[in-house]
Amino acid sequence: MLTTNMTGLASVFSHIEFSGRDRILAAVSGGGDSLALLFLLKRFLDSQGGLCSLTVVTVDHGLRPEAGAEAQAVAAVCRRLAVSHRTMRWQGAKPSTGLAAAAREARQALLAEAASAIGTDIVLTGHTADDQAETLAMRLARGGGLGEAGIAPATLHEGATWFLRPLLGIRRQALRDFLRGQGESWFDDPSNVDPRSERARVRQSLTDEEIVRLTEKASVVAREREVLGERAARLIADGGRLAAPGLIELDADTLHSADADVASYTLRILLAAAGGAVHLPAADRATALLASLWEDGTRSSLSRSVAARVGGSLYFHRERRGLPSIGAPDLTAMQGKLWDGRYRIRRWEPVEGLRIGPDGGAAPLSEIEGESGVPRGLARAARAAQPAVWRKERYLGPADEWGVEMEPVAGPWAHLIPCFDLAPARAVLHLLGGAEIPHPPWARHKAARDFTQ
Template sequence: MTQETDRLRADLCAQLPSELPRRLGVAVSGGGDSVALLDLLIDVLDGEGVAISAATVDHGLRPEATKEAAQVAALAVRLGITHETLRWEGWDGSGNLQDQARQARYHLLTGWARRNGITLLALGHTADDQAETVLMRLGRAAGVTGLSAMPARRVQDGVTLWRPMLGITRARLRDHLRARGLNWIEDPSNQDTRFDRIKAREALAQLGPLGITTESLASVAQNLAQARDALDHYTLKSAQNLARPDEGDILLNLRGFSTLPEETARRLLLVITGWIAGHTYPPRRAAVQEALTALHAGRAGALGGCLILRTGDEARFCREYNAIRDIAGPGDQPWDNRWSLTGPTIQGATVRALGEEGLSQVPDWRATDRPQAALIASPAVWKDGDLLAAPIAGYANGWQTGLLVEWEEFLATLLSH
């Protein structure tokens, strides 16, 4: 074993969780980074009682992908671990292919992890990936969160995504693989300068004389991640002190809100709208600034699929009807990814937004003391065009609503990460 391998093992061991999981998943594309990660994890966890499994996503976008996945499967056999290939068949040819493929990759991997009782999934992102991400986000004038780049840990779909190699360069990993006699696959897209990441990679190679290196940019990301964590901590404390839930809406104390630093206020808006609308991506910074300006001026506004209504000394954040008016589903399934409804078994019942049509059939809705704009976006039970129930609007008719994630639970989850 070489000294460099010893250093790599030490670097990886420093990132291990204090309590090792019984099962660990590793995403392995077959590229050098993920192959090295798999090999190193098997080494450092030998004898620790951790069952390691690997998964490879075949996006079906290149004819070589199936063969490459088979090579990873063969490597897994050599290394004595289980492996599964996950195939994506969801692209219809429209939209941003890279973005859709990335989202599909994470959903496939977390789904595989959950099926196999895996709560921790290791990803092979390196210091180079981190540095390239920082450069790309600099070009977009990103703030603290954007420039902190990829977090070492984050939770998606109930699975913790873990990036233990953000402080390790790609070159060190390639040297390790050569010393170990392990082969890897070079993705041809890594040479395609149509992609921003490859442009950033080429630009980074020219910035060394200025002291802008992979290592320095990865350190910048780490420093900003610490600043981000501090901002998030105080933002969430502000959420606990100034915001309160009301049947899926949030009421925000405007007097306390007006005293917050602008960055904390901006982040608080993202926390609130994230709980209500469940963003995959946060709203554009300009849209957040517009909502902040409206709040401070005492005007109504909208942000990320939510309405912001002024009610005395408070602002009410509620779901925007236009964002969910076309969402419908069976009565026994979650609605809008946040509501569950329980009630009588009625064949053919569906759940969709109450809307103005439904609200007109609820004579006592004003007794709820909630504004019309909020109530029309609340979940209601329908059958063949007839309103059966609208619990939040005061027409329960044997039905109850429940949130999949309560406000306090949502905040606790954010504080724990």
Template structure:
């Protein structure tokens, strides 16, 4: 049988397997732009539910109108009309307000996930699903490779936790776009083509053009299972060799330093550095290489990279935030904010508060010394420790402060969940929300 004839059946069977992966009945929020991928996803899920689980699952469709093109509102209405023919509830969420002059695709993505997650909460959805395909995966791998992202650069996960509260699932990551279009064509269903998908000013469009060239079509091997195993190994290394003090200092035992030179150990070290430095991404490859050279020397000394000081001593390796670029944060009563990318602070009192730096020789330095850190490390680390003062300059206690794990708190790929949970524990945080489906970690534990 030709591939074209097999495609409709393969798409529907993928949707059925996806539904079978849920561990409980669910309402699913489907992000539908009107393009072939997302429209095929909605239709396949609808048919799969009707065929095998009509009383177990329900669907809500959502179109995010980014208001970037005059025809976007009409396109959202067309998706609503298509959803109505399936008996599926549809909601349009519009991005109102001014748009940035640069980085528009990244900003649109961030706004899209924000609006989708807010709607998911309102309709009590168990998860958001998107129509990303194997084609999108190949483009993502190529883009990340060309950016020179640090160790562990990877493809998209089939499950990603957004904002610590809702899982975004991608059931079609192993399905080609051509198969989805064949599925729609077999049912005489059309789709919309977004003109931005042909605009070469966007990175993904350029990557797509490169992949169309046979000479660059090979994006390299990517195996999510191997990445999950790598994360599990990195988590074990963190468990054995790392302690974190008050969210300020990561202490790596002298016996564990050698395991941080490459591979899983290096990725674990760079993940720690991202959190200590208040960053949302791993340091680039150049930083990783420079850090390896520094550690290979085996002699005491300090190196600074990505706002983090790597302080090598006979007793171990210590990571702490360098004392520069630390800006104050003012919080009104009842207001919350992010200080230095490292701490989420909520003012639960009745007066205006200021989050500033301790500046050394304060109670934080004394606590770090009492925890067994070398006085020099405690002194330097306390220079970047947060200090909360009221508007009259007095220390206050009516505040909640929690370490932020920027690397995972906005987007946590499912294949990194075991390492993310371990890092959360080191920083005194609870584990992340588990997904509503059987994922890679579930399979690995069987």
């Protein structure tokens, strides 16, 4: 149910687990939504006896000359409320295309950096029901799919920082009415009414009835996506294993006996995980590929992955084309970043003349290892796409044997994990030997169903 007035505003934070945290962070731009978040959050924390301290961060993207003055105005409000404030700036050149997406990624990274600096894993943002409806309308115009779940109430950033959106059930007008009642004003970003912006055009076109309909649809699809992910996670846990480095094995009967939607979704997840793809492959292409894998010896590729049927198993590994090779100078900047979308480089001291590149089939056959019964040819094909250390054109060995700490990641969820995708992301990371995903900070939290045992 959407909140369109003050009724219900006081309880929007009651489902968040603040206890056990000394500090939390809120992103406040000075617009009506985020400014209302600040006042509501401060009131809530005060009502709880100062449950934890609040830090506010304003991100200046360097895209509008007035942004600096707006950040100063937010800082003045924070001083009045006795709240700590920090302005963070997006430095460097800005891309000529994809600016909105780049700005969003930069903002998330800066906010996560600020959260880490104050020792918290929580960032609250002011996304509203109107934002949800606008987002869904734009996604529907592009075909919908799983994206019809809309904006997640919580998203895990880089495995460490939870971005929480407690106002997703609140209408924008209700927040502005609240601010007016407090005698507060806010800034209106001119891009919000610029017809060159898709979101601005959608915002101006939606009626109240359409906003209600779209937010309700997002809620329904989000739950459907969560259930589908839970079923896929169970299937991966029951029938999957890492058969050799870079080689995922899944019992074919387990997949083929599942409901069509679950089987297709599971296949998409494993293809993306094996290939390190940013997005899941299209559902129709995955369904067609699944139909082609009934017979022993069949093989196909999709989403940078090779899928093969051998006996009673399906195998997935990264195909050999398009694999990256990174030399020592660039590796300094790669710390904490991804190699091939499959591994995060946690630590390596770059050495002049050495590089990380794919094995490429250089490893001696005697070194190719796999679990019992794994076809040697597939294990070798998978090994060829694994990270290795080279000195110029001389193969030295697997990256992990040369001091490179690389952590497996879960394909499309390498950077961001929406809360409705936690089950499949956990299942994939457990399969690959990746890091454990923390539970979202919900109050009265009940441990999520565990699909790793």
